Amino acid sequence: MRHIPEVRRRRLGEELRKLRQSAGLTSGQTARLLGWHQSKVSRIETGVSGVKDEDLAGLLDALGVSDPQLRLLLGALAGTTSNGQGWWMAYGGVIPPQYRDFISLESQARTARTLETSVVPGLLQTPAYARAVTRAALGGMPSATVDSLVEVRLARQEVLRAGIPLKLHAVLDEAVLRRQVGGPGVMREQLLQLSELARLPHICLQVLPFTGGGYVGLTGPFVIFSFPHITDLDLVVLDHLTNSLYLERKEDLEAYCAAFGTMQAHALSTEDSLDLIAGIGDGA
Structure with missing residues (x-):
């Protein structure tokens, strides 16, 4: 996981929080679905910490985010390689x-x-x-x-x-x-x-x-x-x-x-x- 600017981490966290709320889940429920501590969800949503490739993918799955363009954009925003299907990765x-x-x-x-x-x-x-x-x-x-x-x-x-x-x-x-x-x-x-x-x-x-x-x-x-x-x-x-x-x-x-x-x-x-x-x- 690469270092990404704090502003971008906060923006990513805000969007993930909105997606969680739209899915009708609390941070605790989301954490249980993923086998995480609730504090991990909170750190990501507040931009305190970044998110690894596999964690972002699992979180988006748990939140029911299936739109490939939105997932790709969130991956780019997170600075992960979860957008590895792009042609540029070659x-x-x-x-x-x-x-x-x-x-x-x-x-x-x-x-x-x-x-x-x-x-x-x-x-x-x-x-x-x-x-x-x-x-x-x-x-x-x-x-x-x-x-x-x-x-x-x-x-x-x-x-x-x-x-x-x-x-x-x-x-x-x-x-x-x-x-x-x-x-x-x-x-x-x-x-x-x-x-x-x-x-x-x-x-x-x-x-x-x-x-x-x-x-x-x-x-x-x-x-x-x-x-x-x-x-x-x-x-x-x-x-x-x-x-x-x-x-x-x-x-x-x-x-x-x-x-x-x-x-x-x-x-x-x-x-x-x-x-x-x-x-x-x-x-x-």
């Missing part, structure tokens, strides 16, 4: 646990709001662009590892093609569009794909133009996830190529949500953003 030797958790959360999110200041968001990258970014960021890494990381990045994009796709709202600095990653040919293909994807109903793309000057998110990219099954679980992720940092304090969430709203208001409209992308693509 890359355990290449990507660290934090990145696997990020992908698991991404796969269960209802919406994602993302700011990118340097590169195209991973969910919108072409294969050639993804390879060029990976090689540039991880110079000297064996080709096989680069191939695996690119596979992971492209596999993540399935969330945009699911029956109920992830709703993605991306705000891009104009630098993302003008940086010649992989050369002109790669960029033309990437910009064309951005234009095509931005016309899908579940994807909203806006550009922060150079003429807008400085802005609140200029210091770095981030993602805000929201989920369908658990209320008040929005979280901010600072996403790196092979690692992720979670920000879960209420103050952090409020600050990043406010910042994203401000950037939306100052960015070009979706129509004007598409026009800018097309113009840059024609000149690439």
Whole structure:
């Protein structure tokens, strides 16, 4: 069982307590069903302690939680490997646990709001662009590892093609569009794909133009996830190529949500953003 942030333990405990109450069970009854001491249930529900893979699975069984998506999300929230059926687990030797958790959360999110200041968001990258970014960021890494990381990045994009796709709202600095990653040919293909994807109903793309000057998110990219099954679980992720940092304090969430709203208001409209992308693509 890995260490997980106290805020996430408390949130997990709150959700487990709600599920127990919905099942009409007391903490003592739940403990007896599982052969535990009541104090163990209390420690988990109050976030004092984390929960092991097998204990979480048994607890959810006892509470009658059968929804696979909810179980997967709770597993990711707990930082356990109970979500091991995910495709990303096959890359355990290449990507660290934090990145696997990020992908698991991404796969269960209802919406994602993302700011990118340097590169195209991973969910919108072409294969050639993804390879060029990976090689540039991880110079000297064996080709096989680069191939695996690119596979992971492209596999993540399935969330945009699911029956109920992830709703993605991306705000891009104009630098993302003008940086010649992989050369002109790669960029033309990437910009064309951005234009095509931005016309899908579940994807909203806006550009922060150079003429807008400085802005609140200029210091770095981030993602805000929201989920369908658990209320008040929005979280901010600072996403790196092979690692992720979670920000879960209420103050952090409020600050990043406010910042994203401000950037939306100052960015070009979706129509004007598409026009800018097309113009840059024609000149690439």
